[in-house]
Structure formats: structure tokens, C-alpha cells
Amino acid sequence: MSALQHRIRGLLDEFVDTGAETGLQVAVYHRGTLVVDAVAGVADSRTGRAVASETPFFSFSAGKTMTSLIAHLLVRTGALDYDTPVVDLWPESGAHGKETATLRHVLTHTVGIPAMPRDIGPADLPDWQRVCTAIADAEPRWRPGAETGYHSYTFGYLVGEIARRATGRAMRQLLRDWVAAPLGLEGELYFAVPRTDLDRLARLEDSVPQPLPPDDGILSPWERQPTAALGNSPEILQADIPSVGTFTARGIAAVHAAVLDGRLIDSRRLEEVTAPAFEGTDQVFGNYARMALGYPLGRLGAPPDETPTTFGWVGGGGSYVCADTATGTAFAMTKTRLTPHLDTARRLADVTAAEIPRHSRDSAP
Template identity: 65%
Template sequence: MNLQHRIQYVLDELVASGTETGLQVAVDHRGHRVVDAVAGVADSGTGRPVSPETLFFSFSTGKGMAALIAHLLVGNGLVNYDTLVAEVWPEFGVRGKESATLRHVLTHTVGVPAMPGGLGPGDLGDWSRVCAAIAGADPLWRPGTRTGYHPYTFGFLVGEIAHRVTGMPMGRLLNDWVAAPLGITGELCFGVPASELTRLARLEDAEPPAPETPEPGGILAPWEGRPRASMGNDQQFLQADIPSVGTFTARGITTAYAAMLDGRLIAPDQIEELSAVAFEGTDQVFGNPTRLALGYPLGRLGAPADEAPTALGWPGGGGSYAYADPATGISFAVTKNRLTPDFSTAQRLSDLVNAEIGRLA
């Protein structure tokens, strides 16, 4: 049984057992698409089946594409990793953030992890308002000294830097710099065009949403740390340019990651630089130890301790996951519409792929 059939078997089993509702998995290995599999329904209400063209809102898995835009800015000579944010965004250089660099943004060490000013999900479509609030915020630590997950501010930090040096919003950059050149227009979105909304899978919560009450001593607002189907099904939210999250097909984001590895988007020497350990420490938001490359957690999700941490990628709340591994040549993505509290499905599929073809590296 080849890998395509092995993955399809697992997907069918997950759907039949009720563990998952609808999924896509795509895997590239050194220039070859080795898996393109789907199972289940995109919408439980209508029974519409998942197809390879179904779009899935996948929360923070989209951060991988925001980081890719940052690397393309560097590769095109518009900025470098140690460019001061305030050099291109002067309003940001206040209240102790004067020393913050793009490197600090990419390693979540800027110190503004929470969305400031009481802004909520409904405000994120107002780009100018959000960026003004972030620019005026007090950092929780001196930039570059600590790290803490920036769930929503990350995309606006990268995005406003990109906007200042290109004059273009992130959604357009993702299309013009990544999707269109790779022939995957319509398969990678920060803001979904109204005409494409009917292609989306409908998300569902695997468990009843917990009450939105702040955790004592917590840094994030409840909505920032707890993914909910209602957010990912809201058409206004889906159409907004919010580059901390993303909507895509599994094969679309896998194609983009593969193009990072094979030189179509990123030069080999830049891949070597961006995939090195850039910061290690305790995450100030969640309290876990973390090791970061430039723009990505370093190491495959759930990998055993003896596996070299070379994968670059982002999981997304509810269980989606996508990564590229320069060492093995694997690009992998799983998208799904049932928002589970863990990543057991993604880890099971990733383990299977790595066991089958990672050894061939």
C-alpha cells in the first residue's frame, strides 16, 4: 500500500469513527506530490463533500504564509532581519519599542502579544485602527529579551512592515508574490473574496465553547486563545485581511511550503539562515519551553525527542497543521473543519508521512 492509500485509509477511518468531519491532506517530497487526499463532508448541514478545492479557515496555520511574506521582503532587498520596525513604521518606535526589529517580530519577542486597546474579533478588519493600537502599546518586556506567542498581533506587525515598504496589503502580496506565480490563485487567502465564500468548509466545535471569562493573570483575551467555529464561520471576519490566520486548501499551502524549499521562492542561503535557531526560552504567554526559527516554531509537532528539530511550520487552533522540513524535503498540510482541543489527528498523519518518506532524506 503506497503512502497515498495509507493516508486515505486513515482519513476515512477518522471520518467513519466520528473523530473528524472533513479533512484534506497534501504532501510534497522533493518536487513530487505524493499525497493529495480528502475525506468527509465540508458542511454537516448540507452534506456537501470535501473536495481538493474546498477552502478551510485554519486559524494560526496561516502564520506560516505571513512569515513567508516577511522572508520575501528580505529576499527582495526591501528590508533585512535586523531592520528596525520604527525605521519603516515610525509611529511604532515609542514606549520602549524603539529597538524592535523584524527579527524580534518573527521570534515573537517584540513584547506585544495581546491585542491592545480592548479590540476584539469584530475590530480586526479595521487595519489602520489595529495598527495604531499596536504602535501605541507598551511592551510587556524589552524587545528581544523574552518570547511569548503573539496570536493576532504577529500578522499585523509583519503586515504593516510589508505595507510600509511595498504599499500593498498582505492579501495582495500573498496572491501576487506566492499564489499567482505558483499557479494556486484562489487556494491561499488572508481575506477570502466574496465570490469564493461558497467554497469554504463550515467549521464546527468538537466541544461546547467554554464561557469567555478571562483567566486569572492571563495575558490574552479569551477570544485570542480559544478558537471557536463561530469566528471561522463569520463572513465579515473571513473577508478581512488578517494575516495572523488564513484560509486555504491543503495542497495550496503545501505548494507554497514546497516552493520555499526548492528555491522557487527563497534562495538556499536564506533558507539556511531563516531555519536556524533564532530564540530559545520560556513562552511568557503559555509557560512552555519554546525554540523558534525566524517566523516558525522549530521542530515537527509531537516529534520524538530523538528527531532532529528541522521542520518549520505552524499548527492552528482546532487541529490544522502545515510545515516544511529542509532536512527531509517534506512539505505537509492537514486542514479540517472539526475544531478539536488537541492535534492528535495532525500528529498521527505527520508521523505516518515522516516514517514513510522522512527516512529517504
């Protein structure tokens, strides 16, 4: 596996040297062993501070992997199951025909409220009560369970309010108590970064100005295109916004290694979690979507005929987190430069998949 470390590090240096990227981290676990822990470039272009393995990055929707995991751990406690109606815990959420929505619908992005209500903007995101009240009163675009469509920011508040009502604890506390502390990853995984840790973070930067993605008629511009200003905002970074997250590549890859090897989810639950749960056309972006419980299925850049054994999330701006049940591989990539494409993540993921033989469940690491 030293060959993979060498190759990944070489690619990271190439991305930085050519100016395609400014700062990156990649971590790969294979069957519970850290086989790649590579960094390159600077964490903050203003000061020249170098990226280190312990540098946390705000990584937009790649943080949804942590949100989905909290939902599965909540089910593990017995507080609810995947088909429990959300109104059982959150009665107000049933307004305007949403009373049939279940946790399964939340995890498959089929509740029908993909966009934030129009009176909610980025500055409102730290106000948990205001956002959840608006979501509860929102009218769904489709009957819960009928269609899927990317719930960009609403997803985290849906899971988070269900978890808060079930446990009395905020998502930042659950992530710390259920995941980070047991795995020895405190300081590497955050919903809501403590003020004292803000100076440790990488500083995001926008790439050359890009036009907004085509208007889907559903999401607001700020939901469709991430910006460095949002990801660097101290108010946003310190807020519990579990549709996004701050983490190191090493830390989030370690979490998914623990998911794969049974430390966080047993094998029966993992099989249930990663099975196809909803397939159809994404009503927001128009692409074909195959959803597991909380994650899109399929490796980034995989050929259409490849049997999906990978689950994870890409983050706006180009970050990527995934795990492969066939090979026991967990992969994570964070970066400072926000790009409108996933070229860097795709190339790194392809190299990793090629180096670690697929379907090698019984082979030696």
C-alpha cells in the same frame, strides 16, 4: 509513495467514520512532487457538500506560515533586512520603549506585545488602521528581544504593516502577487477571501463544549480559544487578518514545497530562515520554545532528542502545516471540526514521517 496515499486516505476515512472528525484534507509533497492528495468527509455538515481537494479551509494560525513567507520575500526584495528597526518604516510603532524592535524580533515573537490591546476585540479585526494604531501605542510586556511569547493576532498586523509601508500593498495583494499567482495557486490561498468565493469554503464547526484553556493572564479568551463562529464570519473571512489564513491543504503544501526546492527562497536564505533564532520559555503558555525566523522548530510529536529539521505552524482547532529540510517534505492538514487537541494532526504527521525516510536528501523519491 502510493502506499502513503493509501494509508493517509484510510486514516482520514477512519477519523470520519468514528465521528472524531467531519471533514479533512491532507496533502504531502516530497522533493517537489505531490505524493498525497487525500480528502474525506463533508465540507459543510448543513448541506452534506463533500470536501474536495480545491475546498479552502479557514485554518487559524496555520496561516502564519504564509505571513512569515511574505516577510522573507520582503527581505529578498532588499526593502529591509532582519535587523532593520521597525521604526525605520513605521515610526509610530516605537512608542513606550519599542523603538529597538526589529523584524527579527517580530518573527521570533519577541517584540513584547503578545496580546491585542484590551480595547480591540474580534469585531475590530477587519479595521486595519484601528488595530495597527492600537498595537503601535501598546506598552510591551518585556524589552524587545529579551523574551519570547506567542503573538497570537498581533504577529500578522506587525508583519503586515511593515510590508504595507515598504511596498504600499496589503498582505492579501502580496500573497496573490508574490506567491499564489507565480505558483499557479490562485483560488487556493487567501488573506481576505473575495465575496464571490465564500460559498466554496469549508464551514467550521465546534467540537463538544470545552472549558477555556487556563487563563494565562495575557491573552483575551477569544485569542486563546478559536471558535467556529469566528472562522465562519463573512466579515472575518473577507478581512485582511494575516495572523490567520484560508487555504487548501494542497495549496499550502505546494507553497512549502516551493520554499524547500528554491523557487521562493534560495538555499542560503532557507538555511538562515530555519536556523534557531531564539530559544526560551514562552511567556504566554509556559512551554519551552525554539523559534526560527517566523516558525517554531521541530516536528509535532517528535521525541525531545530529535534534531529539529522541521518548521511550520499548528492552527487553533487542530490544523497543521510544516516542511522538513532534511527529507524535502511539505505536509499540510486542514479540517472542519475545531478540537482542543492536536491528536489528528500528530497521527497523520507521524505516519508521513515514518513512510518517508528521514535524512533521505540524496535518495530517489
